[in-house]
Amino acid sequence: MNQTERKRLESAIAFTEPIIQTDDILGISIITVDPQTAAVVNQSSVQETMGNARNPSSREIEGFSVDKNGEIELAIIGKVKVAGLSTFQARELIRKEAAEYYQNPNVTVRLLNFKVSVLGEVNRPGSFTMPNEKVSILDALSLAGDLTLYGKRENIMVIRDQNGQKEYGTLSINSSDIFKSPYYYLKQNDVIYVEPNKAKVFSLNSTARSTAVVTLSAISTIVLIITRIW
Template sequence: MIISKKIILPVAFAAVIMIFGSCSNKNVAYFQNSNIVNLEQSRVLYDARIMPKDVLTITVSTSDADAAAPFNMTVPTQLTQSMRTTTSQPLLQSYLVDNDGYIDFPRVGRLHVGGLTKSQAERVILEKIKPYMSKAETPIVTVRMSNYKISVLGEVTRPGMYTVTNEKISILEALAQAGDLTIYGVRNNVKLIREDSTGMKSIHVLNLNDANIINSPYYYLQQNDIVYVEPNKVKAQNSSVGSMTTLWFSATSILISLTSLLYNILN
């Protein structure tokens, strides 16, 4: 079947006009009102807080290695090579925060760290381990969150789950890791799904077109946050048109085949 250029060119031109006409600068550009934003409100140093089900790595350092050894429990790991098994260097014991915000720490026992920042948890642990050391020791406690992850879904270039190594990430940094929004992403209606320490879920709407987003309490993401970017009407229309076009070509192909078969039979 031959389609005339007189039909193809107007249709292609109309499609281009529809796509680029719908994606105006007003809908695509970030921080459109940046010249009137009060930046003083954004002067906040964010610290992630420990949540239930977080996995913590806790290291105690002292001048005398033997003094810190009881608090630096290790877990042996195994590596399989061909038909034999060898043991690699042990890893530090990790600590799972339970639903009530507690961990079980060597010698000290149960410690409540839920809701604390990393530095606050370090101070709590430091005070608890001092009685087990000589007064000459000045231990250093380091707490890290091993499972700080966020998910980015929808109309982004690389949707997926991302690990945050520095325990701090903004909504813009998360989208940058995912390759930014596609041209079809709705920028003024980005959904943030969050679960608090009690298990309560909440959904928050973020407008990337508005520069005031930097003052939003949801500008910085928490561990396990989910960011969803919904498609705009153009993407939805294209999906619908694509499906209908496939069905139309399939039906046309079948009709042509039947017509050709009947023609051969009757002649």
């Protein structure tokens, strides 16, 4: 499938913006007619993540952390509850609050800790922080170095935490039906698992059998030597 065909199929999929949760980190920018006034808000997110006395050069993800009450605190504007909102809804809410202090504010909100994990039969398993929120399972697999030769392409699992409950979905990257799946576009903290195919399972079993044979042979030799000595 070429890139043009993929984009055509992706355009037919309904994409929903991620929902903000506690402990998320948001990148927020407020632009007004007078950029100097908005700079107070925009810079405060950077100041929250500067290093500490022991390691002044350390620098974490810059942004506004959503506290346990689902709120962020913006300079001048104050606390704004954003948990449970999409990034679009949070943008509109912050724009409304900012309009009381700034003239014609333009607000952008995005998740800075949009992370997915890719495990199993891929070349570079691990967790990946995404540069944007519209991320497909193909994007994540690409970041993980694609499947190994032993990866099962027809039964890739997506594990998703939805309102405190685990959801499980499966997709086949060999079928165009993947573009119809609600798991094609990923949500933050999704886990992708690529299970091994029969060739890998057979290989592991063969290795285990070979190891068992060698171990039993070694034990038998030791027993025979001990018996002859005694």
